[in-house]
Structures are given as structure tokens and as C-alpha cells.
Amino acid sequence: MPHKPPSWWFPSGRDDSFFARALHPLGLLYGELVKLRWRAQTPYCSSLPVICIGNFVAGGAGKTPLAIAVANRLKDWGETPYFLSRGYGGRNSGPHFVQPDQDLAADVGDEPLLLARHAPTVIAHDRKAGALFIEQQSATIIVMDDGFQNPSLAKDLSLIAVDSQQGLGNKKIIPAGPLRAPLAFQREKADAIIVLGDHSQNALRRLADAMTGLPVISGRIVPHGDTEWLSGSKIIAFAGIGRPEKFFTTLRELDAEIASAHAFPDHHVYSDDDATRLLTLAAEMELPLVTTEKDWVRMLGRTGPVGALRDQTRTVAIEITLEQASENQLDQLIKNALRAKKAA
Template sequence: MRPPGFWASGPDHPLARVLAPAGAAYGALVARRMDRTGVRAGCPVLCLGNFTLGGAGKTPAALTVAALLAELGRAPAFLSRGHGGRTAGPMQVDPRRHSAGEVGDEPLLLARRAPTIVARDRPGGAALCRRLGADAIVMDDGLQNPSLVKDLSLVVVDAPVGVGNGLPVPAGPLRAPLARQWPHVGGLIVIGEGAPGDTIARAAADRGVPVHRARLVRETDDWAGRRCLAFAGIGRPEKFFATLVETGATLAAQRAFPDHHAYRDGELAALLEAARRLDAELVTTEKDAVRLPASFVARVRVLRVRLVFDDPDAVRRQLQQVLDAAP
């Protein structure tokens, strides 16, 4: 879904006030669910989640955390619900055989780096991770899912956005009231710069929650002077468009689609025609690319990014402490 504009307009926006009772009821239900006791996976479980609906950078963060776990001598596996896919699982993802329509787009990206399981039943998915030899599980999303005991939950925050107006869905973007989510948080990952992210970072520090600053870094820098038609179906398409401009590329046009959008043939044909008419290259994100037909991907440039921590040693220390303490 694309976040409604009023979610960023403050809690006194007329729509936010009208929807606040529904948000309070929904948030209370989610908060009570979060307080339930889950089962242990038999190895450490590290969750990359967020306070809100929408994309915040969880998947790049999960990839970097898994790489740090490997540096610490662990054999991690990814566990995902497979949002946008129709497979209930538990099932191991094979990028050579599976499509985004089957398993979701994020699992296809994760599976390029480590064994990846999609499962709506998280304990069942964790059991399959263990059978595959994993001795640590990295959950991509799942902070609000209580079915597994999490040894560490790292909440990812997109600094320019923060938590919007601070209200639960549908009045705002929060999945549950912040006060009810904080007890489940073991660390905060703030991506980028922005006053909303600074506010959340201060709230975390006041509670003794470690704050890890991070940024998204482009894999290549050969974009300067290119004329592009950029399109994206992610949580914040405008963030992708801004990143592309920062590379020195010229945006002839941009097209925003809903998060996890399944592109139709007519839409792809329209993108090709618009690029031809504008004499521009088609450019998209890595997450979008896995949802496109192979024949179309061959005609598109992909902007790849990775998450880099400002102080990776601090993250390693926290991970090591969790690994040492886990039963």
C-alpha cells in the first residue's frame, strides 16, 4: 500500500482525529498479541522489524546483520513470511525456480546470500532453518509476531520519516502504540538523516536501547549524466528517485507503484514506450527487478544499494553478547 499523506501531517489532522478510535482499538489488539509468549527455535533468533507499516530498510539491514553473524562464525538462515507471495510454506526459496508471485520479492533477494525459508507459521519455518544446518536465524520482519521467542529485536527506522504522526493504523502508520512496542525492542537501527529519526533515537537512548546509525550505499557510481525514466513499487518510491538524482542522473520522468506491486504486461509496455518517447533508460530497484519478467529485466538498469553501519564494531559486540547469552 502507499501511505496516506495525512499520516505525516501530525495527530491533529482531521482524518487522523476521526480515525483515532479505530487506531486505538487496532493498536491495543496488536499490543496484546505482542505480549504473548512464543516458542524457542533451538538457536538464536534475531528479528529485523519496524514500528510502522511500510518499508524502512529491513531487508538491507537483515542482509548486513547476516553478514556480521557469518563473520562471528555463525551459519545464519533467513526466515520470512514471504509478503506478496502465495506460498504458505515452510519452504526453502530457490531463486532459480521460484518467482516473486510464489514466495515474495524480499525472500528472493535474501536467498542470494544465505538459505531462506518462507513460512507463515514462524515456528515451523524456524524448525526447517535448523534442519538445514542454521545455528542463527535472521527474521526479516516479525516484531509484532509473538510465535517465536526473539533473542534480539532490532527495529529499523527510516530517519526522514520516523513514525509519522505517532498513531496506530488506520489513523497513522504505527502497528501498535510506541509505548507498548518499546519493551520488545533490543536495539534501534536509524537509516539516514532526519529530525524524525533523531527523535526516535533520543527516545531509545532514554530507555537504554542501543542506537546504531546506518546509511544505504550505492553499489556503483556510474550514473552521472544518464537520462532515466525511474520506476519503483516499494514502500517509499520517492526515496529511490532522490537517491538516483544524488548519483548525478537526470530524471526525465518517474513512476511510483504500490509496495510489492505485481507489474502487468500493459504497464511494462507503457514504461517501454514512455522511455522510448523520452529517449531515456529505464531504471528501477533491485527489489522491483525480481518481480519483473527476465525478458524485461534485460532492458532495465538496476540501482543496487547495501546498508553500512557507521560503527559496525558496536553492532558486532551486541550480536556477540546475544549469541553468548542465548540458550
């Protein structure tokens, strides 16, 4: 189910939350269980190279746009990448070939619908089964969107997306904090950190624990496509993503005036009541509705008020940009992983 992270996971100041302290022993236990799961399982080694785009913490960090950027790079080199996703929030356990113009987010999840607009996409709750399915297709490489902590499928390259503002939160393990496993344990299995956002010295110092001993690549999530229509426009904005306020900030940076902002939990399934409230507000204020591509695809195939909301809402697309030095560094990491796979 969609949810909003507890406030103590990402405190604005010093972490002294009673809940974080009280849940810390459970977090330590959860971390040990994660390590036991890894030790108890022998990962499947695919015949295809596997690049995993993951993160150390629960929640959004830019994994999906980063996965798309990597796949686009691979296509430029003549490769045929296939995305492999769990299909979070979808009922279909797979393996299933995502049809972006036919499938619903309720069946395959919202992120796979975005991925499938850039490269063939397979969802599978069982990552090994998904890899085996992809091996029977025309793919030359598998790009995993998430699944870094899943031990069932061996990875040839693991790139970790880190939001520079959100960082590692209180650096405690679920449920006390956002870490999906002990940090040192995760670092051992990572190959590089992709820091997305602010690259000031203060921001990088906050991420020192995550970056220790790993190559660090700097990138930014920026608007993509035509955004001129937003400049000087008064709008109603809504978003159900990991950090809705980040989307609202992006709109303001594009010189849009947000008359009303509505934040929903990540992967939020819009109800008829949600849609009716937003449509009514837009009609009363005589203002356009704006949301993210991820929210928009979640409304595909819906009828009634939600379908009307989709039809009356415009979107702002995003993409990952890298400076030339960071782009060269990422290219080298990927090429080294592909060469090592072929030599194995």
C-alpha cells in the same frame, strides 16, 4: 495487496488530519488487540539464536538491507545464518526453501528473492513452523526479516530499523497512523534502534520517542556496486517500494538526470499495461530504464511485456553502511545475544 500509506500517516507538518483524529479510537482498540494476542500466546523458543530485524511502523524502513548486513556480518564470523521471512505478497504459505533462480515473487514474495542471494532463505506464514524447519538444516542462527510484532517465535535480539526522515509518522496506531502497536509496548520488546539516513540533531529529536531507553546505532543506505554509468546519464526511473522518491533522490545524487519518474505502490505487481507504457516511453525518448533490485526480482519469470521490461531495465543495488563506532556497537549487541543464548 500492495498499497500506498494514507497521506495523514506521514504528514509533512503538524498532524491535524480529520481522518487521523476520527480513526484514533480504532487505533487504540487495535493496539489493545495486539497486546491481548501477545498475552494469549506462548512464543516458541528455538534451539537456534533468533535475531529479528523489525520496525515500529508499517511500510519500508530498510529492514531487508539491514537483515542482509547482519547476515553478512555473521558469515564473516563463521556462522551459517538462515533468513526467515513471511514471504509477504506470495501465495506459498511454507515452510518453503526459496530458490532465487526458480521461484517467482508471486509465490514467495519479492524480499525473500533478494535475501536468498545472500544466505539460505525460508518463507513461512507460521514463524514457529519456519523456525522448526530451519532447525533441521545446517543453520547456526536465524535472521528474521520482519516479524517483530509476531508473538509466535521468541527473539534473542530485536533490532528496529527507523527511517530518520519518515520517523514514526503521526505516532498513531493503525489505521489512524503507521504504528503497528502502541509505541511503549513495542519499545519494551526492542533491544536497539538502527537509525537509517539523516543523523542531524533535528532528525534525532523527531525520533526521541522511539529511542527512549534503547541503544541507538547510526547507519546509512547507500548505493552498492558500479554506479559510474549513471553519472551524467539521462534516464527513466520507476520504483514500487515503500518510498519511491527516496530511490529517485539517490539516482539524482549519483548525478543522473531523471527525464521521467514513475512511482508505484510498495510490492507492486507490474501488469502488461504498466510494462508497455514504460517500454513505449523509453523507445520514444530513446532513454534507458532504471529501477531497484526489489522491483527487478518481482519481474523474474514473467513473459510478454513484463519480461521485456525486466530485460531492458538496469538496477541500482543498495547496502547498509555503519561508521566504525556504530559497527562496533552492533557487533557487541549481536555477540552478547549469542553468548546469552549459548548460556541459557
